[in-house]
Amino acid sequence: MIEAQSLTKRYGAKTAVNNIDFTVRPGQVTGFLGPNGAGKSTTMRMILGLDRPSGGFVRVNGKAYARHHAPLRQVGALLDAKAVHPGRSARNHLLAVAATHRIGAKRVDEVIGLTGLESVARKRVGGFSLGMGQRLGLAVALLGDPATLILDEPVNGLDPDGVVWLRRFARSLAAEGRTVFLSSHLMSEMAQTADHVIILGRGRIVADAPVSEILAGADGDSVRVRTPQVEHLTRLLEAEGATVSRAEPDLVSVKNLAASRIAEVAAGAGVVVYELTPATRSLEEAYLALTRDDVEYRTTQTSPEVNR
Template structure:
């Protein structure tokens, strides 16, 4: 388990991490999300003792990182896949780490096989593609067979097969009861991988909740309906006390998850439905709404100022509502 309590990091006047308190628990995959500059990498570096906190505390299974006798056997991490001596082969890079941490050499062959690099084990790392470098970094994280795994952007540079592989690897590690903490900007992949989410913005904790609750709390759920008997259905819904939140020439929208009730009413009154589908925002949409005021770097892409202002005003109205 990774435990943070009041963790704070300042660089001069800049507060990179601001009083973070949360726990990363075993047996599940915890996603770590936030806009660029939110403080995710700084937080991970403090977990590993690479940066010293200005205030607060962070512990790994109850100990500070520098108190761990065999750190690679407690926690394995991928923070920067490029942190490899380019003149060393994949095998010798891992062997050096193993010898420095009292890990048997046979483990090097095991992790090379796990990440699919056995065929290029003797090739120098400087000739590796970005995806191969990621696999080598993951092999290093797995080297000590640790109970805790921490990955920063693990799918960066991987092809579709590689993304599928790392997703299943993380799920398998969590299923074994290990603690898995992963940071990524790829929302579609995080939605398929993470069970729990920790979201930060400008160094502050914004959410610490399950994936399902995060989407439900930061998005609008509604039922989309299409019917050729629009007016008749409107009357039926009104009589049943169901308010139509939005309507067009062909589509009706009802807030909440009332699809079963609407289907039953339509059947009772012999109303034909061409569509009756529950709708909910994606993880990306929920994330964008929650972090809208925490984004440090905005790119407008030539969008007219009036349109940007209208979108900002809509966002403010949504948050107030």
């Protein structure tokens, strides 16, 4: 479990993380989201004792990270998969890290198997692709068989098969009762992986809830209705309290009325309907709505000019 209370980090006049409270619980995958500059990396570094908080505190499994006598057995972290000597083989790198905690070669070979590194275990890391480097970083995180895993952009560089593998692997780790805390900018992947999300914006928490709750509370769910009798159906639906907007000559978007009720109204009035499609907001759309005022870096042009 990860617990933060009044966690704050300042760099001179800039406040990167501003008095945040959150709990990352075992048995589920918790996603950590936010725009660039929101404070995600700083928060992860404070969890791992790499940055000292300016205020508040954060504990992992009941203690500050630095107070654990064998932290690798408590917390596995993947923050920078490239922080490896390029001349070492993957297995020798894992053996070197394992030696710091008296972890044997048997466990090294186990994590090599878990992360799919068998065919490259004795090759130099300098020749690894970004995806294979990510797998090696995950193997390091798993060495101590920790109760808590902190993974920063773990799917970066993975091919589609690797992304699916990591998704299933993260969920299997949570199913074992571990705490899994991961950040990603891939909203579609996070929607399929995370049970719960914490969203940061400009150093503050803007959402901390189950994914299902974030989606259910997202303003904008609607129903697409296609009919040749647009005007007639619009009047009927507005009488039911719906908000109807025309999208195309024969297509309307209906809010504040369930698809089942729209169908009942249309059938009762003898209105022909060619399409009736609920359009639920995605996690990406909900995320963008929640963070629209917290984006530190935004483009000013809608389309680039091309010199011919």
